[in-house]
Amino acid sequence: MDVYDEELIEEEDDSELLESKESSGIMNKLMKIRKKLRQYYKNVKNIPSIVIYILHALSSRELFLKFCGEIWDHLKNTPVVVFYGYLWKTKKVQFFMNLFVSYGLPILLESLPWYFSRRKIGRNLRTQKNTITNTMIDRKSFNWDSSKSYIFLTVLYTLLENIERHLNYKVTVMNRLYVKRLVLEKILYSEVWAFSEFQGRELEYRISTEIHNTLRLFSFVVPNILSSLYAIMRESIELYDGRAKLDWLLIARPIASMITWRIIDWTKTQMTGKRKVLANLQSNQSVAVLFDQITEGLTEIQLNNIQQKKLIEYDNIVQSEFGVFEDLRLFFNRLYSSFTNRSVFDFLSETFVASMIMEKKDLNYEQYRKLQIDIDHLVKLVRRTGTYVLQATRSVERQTRVVKLMKLPNFQDEINDESLIKVDDFNDITLHNITFSYQKGGKKPYALNFSGKITFEKNSIYAIIGQNRSGKSTLVNLITKLYAPQEGTMTFNNIPYKMINRNSIREIVYYVAQKAYVFPGTIKDNICVGIDYIPTDKEIIRAAKYAGVFTFDEASINSNGFTTTTVESNPVAILPNEKTIDELLLADQPKKKLSKKKVKKILEMKTESRGSNLSGGFAQSVALARIYLQKRAKIIILDESTSAMDPIKKRDVIFPNLFKHIRKNQLTLLMISHDMTYLDQVDKIVLLSNGKIAGQGSHQELVEQNNETYLKMLGLSSKL
Numbered sequence: 001m002d003v004y005d006e007e008l009i010e011e012e013d014d015s016e017l018l019e020s021k022e023s024s025g026i027m028n029k030l031m032k033i034r035k036k037l038r039q040y041y042k043n044v045k046n047i048p049s050i051v052i053y054i055l056h057a058l059s060s061r062e063l064f065l066k067f068c069g070e071i072w073d074h075l076k077n078t079p080v081v082v083f084y085g086y087l088w089k090t091k092k093v094q095f096f097m098n099l100f101v102s103y104g105l106p107i108l109l110e111s112l113p114w115y116f117s118r119r120k121i122g123r124n125l126r127t128q129k130n131t132i133t134n135t136m137i138d139r140k141s142f143n144w145d146s147s148k149s150y151i152f153l154t155v156l157y158t159l160l161e162n163i164e165r166h167l168n169y170k171v172t173v174m175n176r177l178y179v180k181r182l183v184l185e186k187i188l189y190s191e192v193w194a195f196s197e198f199q200g201r202e203l204e205y206r207i208s209t210e211i212h213n214t215l216r217l218f219s220f221v222v223p224n225i226l227s228s229l230y231a232i233m234r235e236s237i238e239l240y241d242g243r244a245k246l247d248w249l250l251i252a253r254p255i256a257s258m259i260t261w262r263i264i265d266w267t268k269t270q271m272t273g274k275r276k277v278l279a280n281l282q283s284n285q286s287v288a289v290l291f292d293q294i295t296e297g298l299t300e301i302q303l304n305n306i307q308q309k310k311l312i313e314y315d316n317i318v319q320s321e322f323g324v325f326e327d328l329r330l331f332f333n334r335l336y337s338s339f340t341n342r343s344v345f346d347f348l349s350e351t352f353v354a355s356m357i358m359e360k361k362d363l364n365y366e367q368y369r370k371l372q373i374d375i376d377h378l379v380k381l382v383r384r385t386g387t388y389v390l391q392a393t394r395s396v397e398r399q400t401r402v403v404k405l406m407k408l409p410n411f412q413d414e415i416n417d418e419s420l421i422k423v424d425d426f427n428d429i430t431l432h433n434i435t436f437s438y439q440k441g442g443k444k445p446y447a448l449n450f451s452g453k454i455t456f457e458k459n460s461i462y463a464i465i466g467q468n469r470s471g472k473s474t475l476v477n478l479i480t481k482l483y484a485p486q487e488g489t490m491t492f493n494n495i496p497y498k499m500i501n502r503n504s505i506r507e508i509v510y511y512v513a514q515k516a517y518v519f520p521g522t523i524k525d526n527i528c529v530g531i532d533y534i535p536t537d538k539e540i541i542r543a544a545k546y547a548g549v550f551t552f553d554e555a556s557i558n559s560n561g562f563t564t565t566t567v568e569s570n571p572v573a574i575l576p577n578e579k580t581i582d583e584l585l586l587a588d589q590p591k592k593k594l595s596k597k598k599v600k601k602i603l604e605m606k607t608e609s610r611g612s613n614l615s616g617g618f619a620q621s622v623a624l625a626r627i628y629l630q631k632r633a634k635i636i637i638l639d640e641s642t643s644a645m646d647p648i649k650k651r652d653v654i655f656p657n658l659f660k661h662i663r664k665n666q667l668t669l670l671m672i673s674h675d676m677t678y679l680d681q682v683d684k685i686v687l688l689s690n691g692k693i694a695g696q697g698s699h700q701e702l703v704e705q706n707n708e709t710y711l712k713m714l715g716l717s718s719k720l
């Protein structure tokens with residue numbers, strides 16, 4: 001039980017408390033006992049240690065409060081508490097439905113007259129079935145009344161059972177969906193760096209499933225344990241009332257039968273069961289991974305002719321599976337199961353006990369059956385309770401990984417944190433003497449480690465350049481508050497970054513990555529992602545046009561959409577300037593403008609996950625188009641977002657439109673690129689090398705300074 005793990009019961013700082021109370025006599029004794037107890041429970045982690053721990057906590061008010069605090073600290077991150085807390089905040093109806101269906105309804109049904117209680121109806125049904133059967137055995141005439149009542153009770157029983165089941169099912173399905181939403185919310189608002197140990201699929205499937213399973217503890221397992229315990233109590237009382245007819249053999253037989261079945265099951269598992277399951281799981285997983293790899297890298301596999309190697313990999317997995325199937329033990333396992341399933345023990349023991357009891361207690365067969373059925377039912381209840389208790393233990397064990405996810409650092413609370421400043425305009429950003437490392441604790445190697453100052457001001461265009469791994473993207477990561485530097489100062493409008501709400505910074509910034517974020521939908525959907533108004537067709541077309549979405553090799557568009565071949569730019573396909581939507585769409589002069597049909601076709605073209613049906617440069621154009629629809633952004637950051645575009649498109653469409661847009665709207669552009677052709681058009685270049693500032697200034701200034709690194713990058717240095 002992780003609630004009672006070492007952390008919780010380790011030597012706490014209540015030593016002060018102990019000392020301050022040592023003055024009083026009785027208290028003194030209590031303290032000594034408590035010290036001893038503490039010594040004991042420190043070493044023992046089992047139920048007695050937990051009981052002792054609780055007793056210890058109950059010995060003073062302060063310790064009790066501390067104990068409650070500690071328990072809460074542990075519980076608040078458990079899936080059950082987190083999930084119900086989440087429902088309470090976001091979906092109260094579902095919260096109350098959970099409580100009602102799991103706890104309220106069973107209590108309600110049990111407290112209404114007997115024909116509302118499944119337990120009581122079940123008992124009546126068992127008795128009536130026995131009576132009807134025995135009427136037949138005794139060759140008496142058929143009892144229509146009992147039969148009618150049996151049918152009626154069966155219908156009622158099924159109705160009640162299914163109402164309960166249906167409600168349970170509904171709540172469970174909804175819970176499952178809300179669990180996924182909770183996980184999604186955690187992912188969306190968690191610090192990106194905290195995810196290294198979680199994989200996307202694991203978060204979506206494994207964690208969701210584990211949270212869901214642990215919720216069963218609260219919504220299914222615990223209510224069932226409680227209702228089974230209640231039923232055991234009631235059924236035992238009723239049996240006790242008729243104890244004159246009871247005999248120990250009657251009780252011992254089903255217990256012995258239960259134990260026998262346990263032994264049979266255990267032996268079976270020992271023989272082959274677990275090994276088979278394990279092997280199957282492993283091979284399934286390996287096959288899934290192999291298929292994943294193959295679909296991801298199919299192009300490379302085909303072009304490099306490595307299909308045979310992949311088939312051999314599969315054959316190796318199949319071989320390991322055969323290793324298990326060839327095992328003779330499987331055959332013996334089957335043989336053993338067929339024999340034990342014939343229930344020899346059950347049959348012989350029952351007939352033996354029946355003859356003994358009927359004679360000893362002077363019972364007829366009907367009376368004997370009635371007793372036996374009630375006892376069997378009781379044993380079944382005990383067995384069921386045991387299974388639920390086992391399930392409960394497993395659920396608790398499962399919590400560890402989920403708790404880890406719940407504890408992931410996230411900034412959801414920051415959204416409404418009033419103590420942080422919200423910036424709503426942009427003047428400047430400065431970074432001064434920054435040291436930053438991705439390693440925990442800010443240890444070497446440093447991604448950035450510079451002395452000096454970098455400033456980004458409003459209404460300006462900046463190019464951030466440098467060789468691979470020089471720290472360009474890292475600089476952007478710091479500016480967008482994705483990470484914080486270990487040393488140095490960073491300010492936004494002269495306010496230290498630490499004091500600023502990160503969401504407010506991100507409202508002002510619009511970021512486009514190198515690998516375009518393309519999701520399944522249409523090109524139009526992908527252009528409009530993330531904006532909080534509905535743009536007109538005219539706005540969308542203009543954005544697309546500025547970003548080069550219509551600048552392509554016309555031959556590459558066919559009846560199925562685009563081919564993924566590299567395209568050569570066709571500047572003649574550029575749309576005309578500033579026309580009305582109808583003019584834009586109606587114009588159909590193939591050599592100069594795109595027809596309405598083609599524009600529509602492009603915008604409505606289906607995109608696949610990760611943009612797999614788009615060429616790299618085209619996907620980048622789609623992503624770039626988004627910046628032209630941003631109305632709040634004051635800073636545009638492009639992190640190699642044009643790297644896959646052809647040089648003609650960049651020269652004729654992308655850069656002219658981009659710079660015009662930035663200047664016209666008085667925005668600030670931070671552009672990371674390995675493209676050197678536009679550098680004379682930017683206001684300032686920030687040159688990085690190995691995490692340090694290698695130069696700053698306009699193209700002209702850097703050339704005049706004879707900046708070695710810069711000239712080298714331009715290919716102008718003799719010291720290449």
Ligand SMILES: Nc1ncnc2c1ncn2[C@@H]1O[C@H](COP(=O)(O)OP(=O)(O)OP(=O)(O)O)[C@@H](O)[C@H]1O
Binds near residue numbers: 467469475
């Ligand atoms: N998420 C990360 N975790 C650990 N190290 C990282 C991470 N991102 C970058 N680094 C490391 O930080 C250093 C700087 O990387 P960064 O991506 O900032 O360089 P860059 O100049 O943008 O490079 P490129 O031109 O290749 O994109 C590199 O050594 C890189 O390996």
